Amino acid sequence: xxxxxxxxxxxxxxxxxxxxxxxxxxxxxxxxxxxxxxxxxxxxxxxxxxxxxxxxxxxxxxxxxxxxxxxxxxxxxxxxxxxxxxxxxxxxxxxxxxxxxxxxxxxxxxxxxxxxxxxxxxxxxxxxxxxxxxxxxxxxxxxxxxxxxxxxxxxxxxxxxxxxxxxxxxxxxxxxxxxxxxxxxxxxxxxxxxxxxxxxxxxxxxxxxxxxxxxxxxxxxxxxxxxxxxxxxxxxxxxxxxxxxxxxxxxxxxxxxxxxxxxxxxxxxxxxxxxxxxxxxxxxxxxxxxxxxxxxxxxxxxxxxxxxxxxxxxxxxxxxxxxxxxxxxxxxxxxxxxxxxxxxxxxxxxxxxxxxxxxxxxxxxxxxxxxxxxxxxxxxxxxxxxxxxxxxxxxxxxxxxxxxxxxxxxxxxxxxxxxxxxxxxxxxxxxxxxxxxxxxxxxxxxxxxxxxxxxxxxxxxxxxxxxxxxxxxxxxxxxxxxxxxxxxxxxxxxxxxxxxxxxxxxxxxxxxxxxxxxxxxxxxxxxxxxxxxxxxxxxxxxxxxxxxxxx
Amino acid sequence: xxxxxxxxxxxxxxxxxxxxxxxxxxxxxxxxxxxxxxxxxxxxxxxxxxxxxxxxxxxxxxxxxxxxxxxxxxxxxxxxxxxxxxxxxxxxxxxxxxxxxxxxxxxxxxxxxxxxxxxxxxxxxxxxxxxxxxxxxxxxxxxxxxxxxxxxxxxxxxxxxxxxxxxxxxxxxxxxxxxxxxxxxxxxxxxxxxxxxxxxxxxxxxxxxxxxxxxxxxxxxxxxxxxxxxxxxxxxxxxxxxxxxxxxxxxxxxxxxxxxxxxxxxxxxxxxxxxxxxxxxxxxxxxxxxxxxxxxxxxxxxxxxxxxxxxxxxxxxx
Numbered sequence: 111x112x113x114x115x116x117x118x119x120x121x122x123x124x125x126x127x128x129x130x131x132x133x134x135x136x137x138x139x140x141x142x143x144x145x146x147x148x149x150x151x152x153x154x155x156x157x158x159x160x161x162x163x164x165x166x167x168x169x170x171x172x173x174x175x176x177x178x179x180x181x182x183x184x185x186x187x188x189x190x191x192x193x194x195x196x197x198x199x200x201x202x203x204x205x206x207x208x209x210x211x212x213x214x215x216x217x218x219x220x221x222x223x224x225x226x227x228x229x230x231x232x233x234x235x236x237x238x239x240x241x242x243x244x245x246x247x248x249x250x251x252x253x254x255x256x257x258x259x260x261x262x263x264x265x266x267x268x269x270x271x272x273x274x275x276x277x278x279x280x281x282x283x284x285x286x287x288x289x290x291x292x293x294x295x296x297x298x299x300x301x302x303x304x305x306x307x308x309x310x311x312x313x314x315x316x317x318x319x320x321x322x323x324x325x326x327x328x329x330x331x332x333x334x335x336x337x338x339x340x341x342x343x344x345x346x347x348x349x350x351x352x353x354x355x356x357x358x359x360x361x362x363x364x365x366x367x368x369x370x371x372x373x374x375x376x377x378x379x380x381x382x383x384x385x386x387x388x389x390x391x392x393x394x395x396x397x398x399x400x401x402x403x404x405x406x407x408x409x410x411x412x413x414x415x416x417x418x419x420x421x422x423x424x425x426x427x428x429x430x431x432x433x434x435x436x437x438x439x440x441x442x443x444x445x446x447x448x449x450x451x452x453x454x455x456x457x458x459x460x461x462x463x464x465x466x467x468x469x470x471x472x473x474x475x476x477x478x479x480x481x482x483x484x485x486x487x488x489x490x491x492x493x494x495x496x497x498x499x500x501x502x503x504x505x506x507x508x509x510x511x512x513x514x515x516x517x518x519x520x521x522x523x524x525x526x527x528x529x530x531x532x533x534x535x536x537x538x539x540x541x542x543x544x545x546x547x548x549x550x551x552x553x554x555x556x557x558x559x560x561x562x563x564x565x566x567x568x569x570x571x572x573x574x575x576x577x578x579x580x581x582x583x584x585x586x587x588x589x590x591x592x593x594x595x596x597x598x599x600x601x602x603x604x605x606x607x608x609x610x611x612x613x614x615x616x617x618x619x620x621x622x623x624x625x626x627x628x629x630x631x632x633x634x635x636x637x638x639x640x641x642x643x644x645x646x647x648x649x650x651x652x653x654x655x656x657x658x659x660x661x
Numbered sequence: 662x663x664x665x666x667x668x669x670x671x672x673x674x675x676x677x678x679x680x681x682x683x684x685x686x687x688x689x690x691x692x693x694x695x696x697x698x699x700x701x702x703x704x705x706x707x708x709x710x711x712x713x714x715x716x717x718x719x720x721x722x723x724x725x726x727x728x729x730x731x732x733x734x735x736x737x738x739x740x741x742x743x744x745x746x747x748x749x750x751x752x753x754x755x756x757x758x759x760x761x762x763x764x765x766x767x768x769x770x771x772x773x774x775x776x777x778x779x780x781x782x783x784x785x786x787x788x789x790x791x792x793x794x795x796x797x798x799x800x801x802x803x804x805x806x807x808x809x810x811x812x813x814x815x816x817x818x819x820x821x822x823x824x825x826x827x828x829x830x831x832x833x834x835x836x837x838x839x840x841x842x843x844x845x846x847x848x849x850x851x852x853x854x855x856x857x858x859x860x861x862x863x864x865x866x867x868x869x870x871x872x873x874x875x876x877x878x879x880x881x882x883x884x885x886x887x888x889x890x891x892x893x894x895x896x897x898x899x900x901x902x903x904x905x906x907x908x909x910x911x912x913x914x915x916x917x918x919x920x921x922x923x924x925x926x927x928x929x930x931x932x933x934x935x936x937x938x939x940x941x942x943x944x945x946x947x948x949x950x951x952x953x954x955x956x957x958x959x960x961x962x963x964x965x966x967x968x969x970x971x972x973x974x975x976x977x978x979x
Contacts, residue, residue: 160879164870194881201879206872211894211969221880256970272880 111177113138113279113312114159119172121154121163121336128154130336131172138279141306141313143327143344145320145359147580148551151336152316156282158182159314160197161189177279195225198273198311200302202285204265208257214268215241215253221275237271244271245301262441263294270302277309284316291440291607296651299326318580320363321653324348332356362585363610399467400428401601402435402452402569407461409447421447423625424461427618429569432595434602436616436633438609438648444625445605449571452603453488454481465569486516489562493574495554499546505532505557506542512564531560534597535590552583559590563598571603576611588615609652613637621645669962673955680951681733684944685726693938694718716742729944739941743934748945751930756949758828759926762849762918763911765842767904769850770857775893775900777854778861782869783888793858800855809848809921816844826923845922853907860903864896871895897968905961909954 114136121129129151136142144152157163159174161181174181176196181189193199201207209217218237222228228236234253241249244267257265266286273281283302287295303326306313317323323330323344330347332340332355340353351357409422422444429435437445450456452463454471463470470484489512492498499508509528513519519527529539535556546554555575562570572591576584592615595602606612612619613633620630621642629642640646696712697704713719717728732739738748774797781793817825823844831838868874869892877891911918915928927946934942965972 162875162878164875190881190883192881193879199876199879201872201876203872207876209873209877209891209895210971212890220882220886224881224883224886258971269876272876275880 111138112136112175113140113177114314115173115175116155116159117173117175119155119158119174120170121151121158122168122170124166127170128167128336129158132333132336132338133341134331134338136280136312136314139310139312140329141315141327142329142331143315143317143323144331144333145317145323146333147318147359147582149335150333152333153284154336155333156199156284156314156316159282160193160199161186162193191225194221194278195276196278196280198276198278198281200266200269200273200281200283200286203289204262204269205289207269208265210257213254213256214260214265218253218268218271218275221272225276227276237275240271240275241268243305244268244274245297246271262290263298266290266294266298267301270298270305274305274309274311278311280312280314281306282314282316285318286315287322288317288319292609292651293440293647296653299653319653320348320360320581325653332359359581362582401431401433401466402429402603403464403467404428404448404452405462405464407448407451407458407463409444409451409456410459420625422451422458425620425622425625425627426461427620427627427630429601429603430617431568431601432599433618434595434604434616435618435620436612437603437605437620437622438607438612439622440607440648442624443622445622446573448622449490449573449603449605453490453571454484486565487567488569488571489565489567491555491558491562491570491572491575494578495551495558496546496578498558499554501546503545504542505544505546505549508546508557509542509561509564512561516565518565527564528560531563534563534594535560550583551579552586555579555583555587556590559587559594563594563600566598567600569601569603571605573605574607575604577606577608584611591615609637609648621648666963669959673959676955677948677952678730681730681944681948682726684947684951685729686722688938688940688943689722691938729941733945733948738945741934741939741942743937743939743942748941751942752927752945752949755925755927755930757830757832758924759912759915759919759928760953761831761838762842762845762924762926763908763915765839765846766849766853766911767908769846770853770907771900771904772854773851774854774857775861777858779865779888779893781858781862782865782892785866790862793862797855797858800852803852805848805852805918806921808852809845809918812844812848813922828924845918845924849911849918853911856907857900857903860899861896864899865892868892868895894968898965901961901964901968905957909957912953913950 112135114134116132116134119129119132119134120127132151132155134142134144134155144155146152154163154167157167158169159176159181161184163169169182172182176192179192181192184192208214215234215237218240219228219233222233222236223230238249238253241253246252246264246267252260252264252268257268260268270286273283286302287298290298299322302313305311313327315323315327327344329342330340330344331338332347332351332353334355340347340351340356347356348360351360405426407422407425408420411419411421413419425444425448427435437448439445447456451458451471454463456471458471465484465487468480468484470481470488503511506525506528509531510524513524513527518524528542532539532541537553537556537560541549541553541557546557549557558575559570575591576587579587588611591602594600602615604612604616616633618631619633619636621628621636621644623644629636629640629645636645637649640649694709694713696709696716696718700709700712710719717725720728729739736749738752740747741751777793777796781790784790813825817823824841827841829837829841831842869888874887874891877887882891912927915926916931917928918924919926919928920932927949930942931946933939934946
């Protein structure tokens with residue numbers, strides 16, 4: 111008997127349709143991945159199955175049947191019995207999905223209590239067992255802690271314990287690991303895999319990551335603009351996609367097997383996106399030395415009780431003129447701290463940072479006008495284009511702001527410069543009068559790049575610039591960064607946790623772990639034949655290894 | 662935690678000293694002179710001078726302050742220049758009235774304000790929200806004294822449900838004491854509930870759309886558990902902050918409310934002693950009010966750490 115049957119389902123938020131005529135079936139114990147970009151309706155579909163549509167969301171047509179029972183027309187009281195008991199949920203962001211003021215053991219126990227599966231007495235003990243099954247170390251002690259005392263991976267294990275507490279027939283995992291580091295992601299997914307197989311739970315995996323879908327699901331459902339465009343066995347759909355949208359998605363996905371220069375450009379890609387070797391022919395001003403030289407930089411923090419913590423420990427690397435050095439590592443490895451020291455936003459405890467030979471930080475001369483000049487020559491692009499642009503500023507004001515700060519040109523000249531910058535990042539001129547909230551994520555990141563370019567910097571520090579973006583947009587932004595580098599000869603310090611993205615863009619790579627450099631060198635050498643065990647571990651954890659040898 | 666508390670206590674002491682200096686200098690900057698007030702407008706300069714000497718007002722200001730501060734530290738707040746009663750006694754007689762009214766009114770405000778706020782957040786966009794918003798806007802817009810006069814006219818004089826004025830100590834007659842304070846507490850409580858309603862609603866609305874609330878519903882938890890255990894618990898910081906500010910305001914604002922309801926509290930004492938330039942009493946009263954502000958804020962700080970475990974940690978690491 112079918113476990114879940116979604117037929118011709120339509121969901122709208124107010125007058126805006128989010129899901130249009132979606133079809134989905136799931137047999138008991140089956141694992142199905144729903145893939146698509148943000149806004150494709152995949153999460154809305156999942157929420158509709160649980161009867162948890164937010165705000166003005168309403169099912170406007172079609173049916174959802176769970177073991178034959180109509181979920182759409184079920185009263186709230188019945189839905190409450192089904193949620194948690196018949197359908198479990200593992201949500202996306204472990205940082206925001208646990209009640210911050212309640213101990214985690216209790217948050218697991220209350221699921222059991224809500225469904226009468228344990229009494230007040232035995233529930234705490236059962237919760238500890240469930241946490242242990244979810245792979246949480248020291249479950250007895252952890253159960254008495256609050257969410258903020260646990261790491262992201264540990265919190266996700268708590269959420270898995272909650273999702274599986276009542277042994278549901280179906281577990282919906284909505285991007286369960288996209289907020290976690292790649293090695294943690296692999297551990298969590300392996301554990302989730304094992305646990306659901308053992309219990310015979312069917313898995314509905316919502317993800318934007320094609321590699322992950324290929325690794326973890328039997329079947330893949332591809333959604334675009336609220337509709338299911340393709341469905342079939344995972345390897346078949348992702349290996350030889352039939353639908354135009356799936357083909358674009360697969361082509362845009364950065365993978366370890368192929369780099370942008372090797373790949374055939376997808377439809378809509380700029381011709382000549384492949385890197386011309388002419389990049390080296392540009393005349394760099396101070397070609398003698400590297401653009402950025404970081405030497406033995408250390409950052410220490412004093413902890414309470416006199417102990418010291420080394421966030422960054424004796425890190426050295428260079429960025430060449432017109433070249434890209436990528437910084438790879440997991441959260442807490444010191445990538446961002448190093449970037450902040452490079453930008454002069456944080457004073458190193460030891461070591462020096464030099465830009466074209468002039469000290470930026472770590473030296474007495476690196477203050478006042480020298481630092482101001484250095485700041486002008488280095489510009490940042492941040493991860494989250496939703497948070498890094500002031501919502502009260504127009505795009506024109508945002509891009510012109512650095513020009514105003516450094517007193518470049520008069521009003522008219524600045525306006526003309528903004529128009530040229532918008533053109534450079536391939537945004538239409540009328541965007542200048544709009545506000546950030548009127549733009550898509552990709553457009554906002556283009557604005558952030560235009561702002562970074564306004565002062566004609568020699569170095570742009572990109573801190574995870576594409577990790578908040580969908581795969582198709584991510585591909586476009588990477589191409590833009592690359593063509594800007596070829597055109598303007600900018601050096602990039604590119605921070606990323608995504609090795610596939612690094613492979614697509616960088617010339618050199620620095621692998622960091624716990625504040626130290628474990629390996630560095632040209633991208634092909636380091637990622638092709640890693641010498642450090644940690645680099646090998648990182649590479650092995652990247653999902654979608656099976657996709658790299660696609661025909 | 663203990664360190665954090667010690668630090669706060671030290672800050673509080675410093676605040677109290679600064680406040681005492683400001684009060685001491687402030688009252689002497691006012692026009693008028695207690696010696697003249699005591700001796701009478703017609704008295705000859707020699708008599709006034711003698712009174713000044715007796716009160717110690719002929720000494721330099723810093724000396725006067727140090728003497729006052731030294732005595733205050735031993736609990737001696739001096740003697741009223743107007744009546745000759747020890748200031749400590751005056752405060753003991755009047756402070757309980759004010760505190761009772763403030764606490765009673767705040768209880769009304771918390772009950773009405775959080776209930777209306779929670780209802781408005783849970784039934785967002787439906788009639789309970791509109792009703793709660795309309796009521797709170799009314800309560801915010803109508804001046805307390807006008808509402809007080811209307812209530813006295815209608816509920817006391819016309820219907821005879823409550824006494825129009827007067828005070829009975831609840832220590833002597835618990836029930837009658839509460840009864841006498843009910844009308845003022847209701848009026849004050851309802852006007853103060855408006856701000857509380859708005860803050861609770863705003864905070865709850867945010868909390869109820871949080872990810873962890875959706876996770877709670879995905880567990881199959883019922884509406885009440887989600888609203889109270891998840892929603893209200895996470896919104897309590899805001900409630901406690903507002904209650905703390907308002908309670909301080911009620912004690913500091915007693916001058917006005919006690920005038921409306923003719924209650925023999927610290928507000929009335931303040932007013933009377935300012936008019937007669939009764940320096941020791943004014944100084945002591947303002948110090949007491951300042952101290953109560955400080956104590957309330959300290960309690961609010963401690964409550965934060967009880968409500969939110971994350972604050973406990975940051976307090977410890979500081």
